[in-house]
Amino acid sequence: xxxxxxxxxxxxxxxxxxxxxxxxxxxxxxxxxxxxxxxxxxxxxxxxxxxxxxxxxxxxxxxxxxxxxxxxxxxxxxxxxxxxxxxxxxxxxxxxxxxxxxxxxxxxxxxxxxxxxxxxxxxxxxxxxxxxxxxxxxxxxxxxxxxxxxxxxxxxxxxxxxxxxxxxxxxxxxxxxxxxxxxxxxxxxxxxxxxxxxxxxxxxxxxxxxxxxxxxxxxxxxxxxxxxxxxxxxxxxxxxxxxxxxxxxxxxxxxxxxxxxxxxxxxxxxxxxxxxxxxxxxxxxxxxxxxxxxxxxxxxxxxxxxxxxxxxxxxxxxxxxxxxxxxxxxxxxxxxxxxxxxxxxxxxxxxxxxxxxxxxxxxxxxxxxxxxxxxxxxx
Numbered sequence: 001x002x003x004x005x006x007x008x009x010x011x012x013x014x015x016x017x018x019x020x021x022x023x024x025x026x027x028x029x030x031x032x033x034x035x036x037x038x039x040x041x042x043x044x045x046x047x048x049x050x051x052x053x054x055x056x057x058x059x060x061x062x063x064x065x066x067x068x069x070x071x072x073x074x075x076x077x078x079x080x081x082x083x084x085x086x087x088x089x090x091x092x093x094x095x096x097x098x099x100x101x102x103x104x105x106x107x108x109x110x111x112x113x114x115x116x117x118x119x120x121x122x123x124x125x126x127x128x129x130x131x132x133x134x135x136x137x138x139x140x141x142x143x144x145x146x147x148x149x150x151x152x153x154x155x156x157x158x159x160x161x162x163x164x165x166x167x168x169x170x171x172x173x174x175x176x177x178x179x180x181x182x183x184x185x186x187x188x189x190x191x192x193x194x195x196x197x198x199x200x201x202x203x204x205x206x207x208x209x210x211x212x213x214x215x216x217x218x219x220x221x222x223x224x225x226x227x228x229x230x231x232x233x234x235x236x237x238x239x240x241x242x243x244x245x246x247x248x249x250x251x252x253x254x255x256x257x258x259x260x261x262x263x264x265x266x267x268x269x270x271x272x273x274x275x276x277x278x279x280x281x282x283x284x285x286x287x288x289x290x291x292x293x294x295x296x297x298x299x300x301x302x303x304x305x306x307x308x309x310x311x312x313x314x315x316x317x318x319x320x321x322x323x324x325x326x327x328x329x330x331x332x333x334x335x336x337x338x339x340x341x342x343x344x345x346x347x348x349x350x351x352x353x354x355x356x357x358x359x360x361x362x363x364x365x366x367x368x369x370x371x372x373x374x375x376x377x378x379x
Contacts, residue, residue, distance in 0.1 A: 007096030157305030196272035206278035216328035315348035
């Protein structure tokens with residue numbers, strides 16, 4: 001089977017983020033389930049001319065992307081990808097998004113499926129500034145346009161289907177994202193009081209309530225350190241966070257690590273006692289899946305797809321969104337109880353093995369391809 005995946009893909013595979021992670025974690029295993037030829041097509045603003053690279057079992061096609069492409073609904077990028085698809089003649093096209101890559105897949109003329117990794121309409125409420133909100137509005141309209149045309153959608157969480165099913169005639173297929181094998185083989189060596197958050201430093205991730213909670217935890221915990229692994233795309237929010245940390249006397253208790261390569265990220269998971277992600281909106285955060293696979297208990301919030309990942313009281317604790325006091329109580333409880341953490345770690349890893357192993361996800365993805373192709377052929 002010849003498959004073309006359209007989606008975000010890195011130039012440097014040691015530093016991954018967002019949808020890139022899902023594609024990279026899956027690409028190696030697809031070959032083992034019958035995908036004989038895999039092409040990955042990605043558009044990047046840091047690529048000036050089309051080029052091709054052979055990476056692992058795939059041929060990766062890097063295409064240029066304009067900064068203001070959304071103003072024309074990505075017309076130039078879509079045409080370039082579709083021209084390349086006509087040359088490649090894949091059996092099926094798999095678009096990873098409800099935006100640019102979905103639009104290109106849906107209009108390709110080949111059997112296709114799209115994976116919805118996020119819900120733009122739920123995220124734009126967190127955008128700040130007129131320009132950001134305008135971009136968000138354009139993206140929401142384009143998302144609706146793609147949903148109305150889709151025939152098959154892979155939902156990475158039941159939450160995605162619940163939100164989208166009234167907006168599309170598509171068949172839904174539940175296939176969660178894969179987690180790299182290295183997380184499952186990690187040997188935890190938790191350091192007392194060490195807390196990890198892996199994610200971008202943005203308002204949606206709930207960092208301000210977390211920092212306020214940390215001040216409560218510090219009063220009852222002899223040693224506590226919050227380590228934040230992620231980039232800082234919003235300078236204004238980052239500065240406000242630094243001011244809050246300094247004002248609460250937590251400068252020695254919070255460490256910003258920046259975006260890490262996978263080797264350093266694995267080391268952070270290995271040495272933390274708990275993982276925390278108190279977001280205001282999430283679909284199915286890869287960082288939480290990685291934590292469960294690594295055997296790390298999770299403290300999160302019951303938003304979006306989080307309740308389908310974290311079983312409250314079994315693999316972690318879910319607390320009210322934005323409630324710093326409740327968040328502090330949950331963190332303190334887990335940091336103080338080695339037995340509870342160990343039990344949650346074991347259960348979380350068992351859940352992850354059954355759901356997120358690359359082989360499991362590859363087999364489910366191939367089954368979707370087979371179903372879409374059978375329907376396209378009238379079988």
